[in-house]
Amino acid sequence: xxxxxxxxxxxxxxxxxxxxxxxxxxxxxxxxxxxxxxxxxxxxxxxxxxxxxxxxxxxxxxxxxxxxxxxxxxxxxxxxxxxxxxxxxxxxxxxxxxxxxxxxxxxxxxxxxxxxxxxxxxxxxxxxxxxxxxxxxxxxxxxxxxxxxxxxxxxxxxxxxxxxxxxxxxxxxxxxxxxxxxxxxxxxxxxxxxxxxxxxxxxxxxxxxxxxxxxxxxxxxxxxxxxxx
Amino acid sequence: xxxxxxxxxxxxxxxxxxxxxxxxxxxxxxxxxxxxxxxxxxxxxxxxxxxxxxxxxxxxxxxxxxxxxxxxxxxxxxxxxxxxxxxxxxxxxxxxxxxxxxxxxxxxxxxxxxxxxxxxxxxxxxxxxxxxxxxxxxxxxxxxxxxxxxxxxxxxxxxxxxxxxxxxxxxxxxxxxxxxxxxxxxxxxxxxxxxxxxxxxxxxxxxxxxxxxxxxxxxxxxxxxxxxxxxxxxxxxxxxxxxxxxxxxxxxxxxxxxxxxxxxxxxxxxxxxxxxxxxxxxxxxxxxxxxxxxxxxxxxxxxxxxxxxxxxxxxxxxxxxxxxxxxxxxxxxxxxxxxxxxxxxxxxxxxxxxxxxxxxxxxxxxxxxxxxxxxxxxxxxxxxxxxxxxxxxxxxxxxxxxxxxxxxxxxxxxxxxxxxxxxxxxxxxxxxxxxxxx
Numbered sequence: 230x231x232x233x234x235x236x237x238x239x240x241x242x243x244x245x246x247x248x249x250x251x252x253x254x255x256x257x258x259x260x261x262x263x264x265x266x267x268x269x270x271x272x273x274x275x276x277x278x279x280x281x282x283x284x285x286x287x288x289x290x291x292x293x294x295x296x297x298x299x300x301x302x303x304x305x306x307x308x309x310x311x312x313x314x315x316x317x318x319x320x321x322x323x324x325x326x327x328x329x330x331x332x333x334x335x336x337x338x339x340x341x342x343x344x345x346x347x348x349x350x351x352x353x354x355x356x357x358x359x360x361x362x363x364x365x366x367x368x369x370x371x372x373x374x375x376x377x378x379x380x381x382x383x384x385x386x387x388x389x390x391x392x393x394x395x396x397x398x399x400x401x402x403x404x405x406x407x408x409x410x411x412x413x414x415x416x417x418x419x420x421x422x423x424x425x426x427x428x429x430x431x432x433x434x435x436x437x438x439x440x441x442x443x444x445x446x447x448x449x450x451x452x453x454x455x456x457x458x
Numbered sequence: 459x460x461x462x463x464x465x466x467x468x469x470x471x472x473x474x475x476x477x478x479x480x481x482x483x484x485x486x487x488x489x490x491x492x493x494x495x496x497x498x499x500x501x502x503x504x505x506x507x508x509x510x511x512x513x514x515x516x517x518x519x520x521x522x523x524x525x526x527x528x529x530x531x532x533x534x535x536x537x538x539x540x541x542x543x544x545x546x547x548x549x550x551x552x553x554x555x556x557x558x559x560x561x562x563x564x565x566x567x568x569x570x571x572x573x574x575x576x577x578x579x580x581x582x583x584x585x586x587x588x589x590x591x592x593x594x595x596x597x598x599x600x601x602x603x604x605x606x607x608x609x610x611x612x613x614x615x616x617x618x619x620x621x622x623x624x625x626x627x628x629x630x631x632x633x634x635x636x637x638x639x640x641x642x643x644x645x646x647x648x649x650x651x652x653x654x655x656x657x658x659x660x661x662x663x664x665x666x667x668x669x670x671x672x673x674x675x676x677x678x679x680x681x682x683x684x685x686x687x688x689x690x691x692x693x694x695x696x697x698x699x700x701x702x703x704x705x706x707x708x709x710x711x712x713x714x715x716x717x718x719x720x721x722x723x724x725x726x727x728x729x730x731x732x733x734x735x736x737x738x739x740x741x742x743x744x745x746x747x748x749x750x751x752x753x754x755x756x757x758x759x760x761x762x763x764x765x766x767x768x769x770x771x772x773x774x775x776x777x778x779x780x781x782x783x784x785x786x787x788x789x790x791x792x793x794x795x796x797x798x799x800x801x802x803x804x805x806x807x808x809x810x811x812x813x814x815x816x817x818x819x820x821x822x823x824x825x826x827x828x829x830x831x832x833x834x835x836x837x838x839x840x841x842x843x844x845x846x847x848x849x850x851x852x853x854x855x856x857x858x859x860x861x862x863x864x865x866x867x868x869x870x871x872x873x874x875x876x877x878x879x880x881x882x883x884x885x886x887x888x889x890x891x892x893x894x895x896x
Contacts, residue, residue: 274890278890281805283804283805283888283889283890284888284890303809303810304809304810304811307804307807307808307809307810307812308807308809310804310805310806310807311806311807312807316805316806322798322802324799324802326469326472326473327469335802335803335806336806336807338459338462339803339806339807339808339809339812340807341459383806387807
């Protein structure tokens with residue numbers, strides 16, 4: 230589903246070149262749950278942005294669903310993000326002036342679904358995260374855990390192939406974090422791939438693959454929890 | 459999708475009410491000032507009689523014994539003796555001689571109605587037909603009444619309201635100076651703009667209050683020099699009225715209606731022949747050079763459509779530009795504050811085009827509201843101008859439907875033009891860099 234070959238990312242400002250990600254190979258199959266771990270500033274978010282087509286890579290090959298994304302126009306990239314990728318952010322990124330229903334509706338609007346189809350998907354997603362009864366509430370009326378559930382509902386409403394989660398439990402207490410992890414695992418069990426950046430080794434260990442990024446170098450472990458700990 | 463963007467625009471305006479209000483006010487002030495001046499300029503340059511302007515000509519005769527102005531331009535008035543000759547022609551569909559006098563008008567017996575000194579148009583009987591003058595009551599005088607110098611008058615609607623309380627006053631009499639005149643007709647609203655048929659300095663003044671036959675003016679020897687363009691290049695023999703009539707003094711405006719090229723050419727020949735005939739009698743000493751000046755050309759030559767008003771429009775447009783540039787900086791601030799939302803929308807699938815559309819709709823809403831407020835300001839500005847310049851034609855200070863719609867359209871379009879840079883800048887924002895700032 231996701232294939233990166235000799236992929237690298239460098240930032241060039243003035244005469245200074247900073248290698249954010251050194252060349253690496255990575256393949257993620259449909260239905261996998263992959264954790265990305267590493268210290269702050271190691272390149273985790275850059276990796277996630279490239280994977281989510283929010284940033285361009287400098288070199289190498291990136292194929293998403295067997296399509297080389299380097300040749301995509303902005304419109305095609307946007308359509309791919311909309312159809313194939315769901316984003317979950319550490320700070321939820323809900324729009325405060327829109328109610329839960331309209332927040333979840335946002336990606337569906339760009340999909341040109343009709344009203345009935347959008348309604349069906351929004352309600353399904355809100356039910357899945359247990360907030361269908363509060364669809365008319367506004368984000369500020371919810372707890373952090375509930376806000377993140379809404380963000381997850383927004384990510385899954387478009388039935389993407391993969392969810393990219395950037396420290397989804399980073400702003401939550403442990404109980405709420407547990408709930409979110411459980412929700413992500415349920416979504417994964419239903420067939421959606423999940424790539425999750427986290428600082429929390431315990432949460433990372435709940436994935437079926439772990440990738441570590443350190444100083445821009447990406448290395449992969451399979452069920453090697455000790456190596457990470 | 460556009461209804462969705464419209465909903466987002468309203469939400470955004472509610473989210474930043476002060477910033478949005480500032481933008482609306484900025485657009486409204488600029489639009490208001492521009493449209494106030496533009497309205498006056500636009501109304502000044504309108505065709506005053508679109509159905510007929512192509513067929514109306516002012517007759518200008520070179521009866522002078524020296525070169526006038528640049529040699530090609532002629533006085534806009536002709537002598538009384540030439541008028542008498544031209545009125546005999548049956549080539550034009552209509553022909554009109556006109557002048558003006560000032561006279562005190564009083565009610566015949568009602569002392570409560572204060573007398574007024576009014577500007578009176580003296581003209582020939584074709585005037586009302588030729589210039590498509592609408593009547594509320596009665597009609598204009600007949601050709602015979604004109605010839606007989608009957609003491610009859612046509613009142614404007616305003617004069618009739620003042621003197622006869624707006625009632626049908628046909629047949630009633632009133633004092634015209636010391637004489638008694640009979641009302642023969644009352645006009646409906648009639649305010650051609652500019653007042654093309656009169657002297658150029660009257661073009662934007664209020665309509666005349668009373669019309670009397672030209673021959674009645676002559677018969678009663680009525681003259682008001684300040685209302686005449688009396689070009690006396692050769693002094694009359696004495697100061698008497700009779701001497702003025704036979705002199706070379708040019709003081710009567712003369713218009714003809716010529717329906718087609720054939721009658722135009724025939725009439726040109728007619729006036730040239732008249733000049734040749736007069737030449738044989740010792741007049742028209744220099745040359746045979748007579749003009750049938752089309753109405754539209756007359757308005758340009760006499761600078762009735764002036765450049766001053768255009769300059770005012772340019773200055774107002776410059777002011778609008780300053781307002782819009784200020785507005786543009788507010789737009790940039792507004793979109794910068796929305797960078798988090800832009801990043802999020804891009805992440806969930808909005809293309810650059812979608813962002814452009816969303817913000818274009820938002821700016822259109824701001825421009826539309828600014829346009830409506832600007833329209834209100836422009837109308838207030840025009841009311842203020844009408845009060846300040848009350849001696850000018852009120853039609854100059856009124857917006858027609860095109861201008862009203864144009865005002866709002868101008869506001870929306872200028873908002874979009876000046877919003878183009880902020881919108882494009884916003885759409886090119888790197889989404890990944892903004893996702894942590896929502």
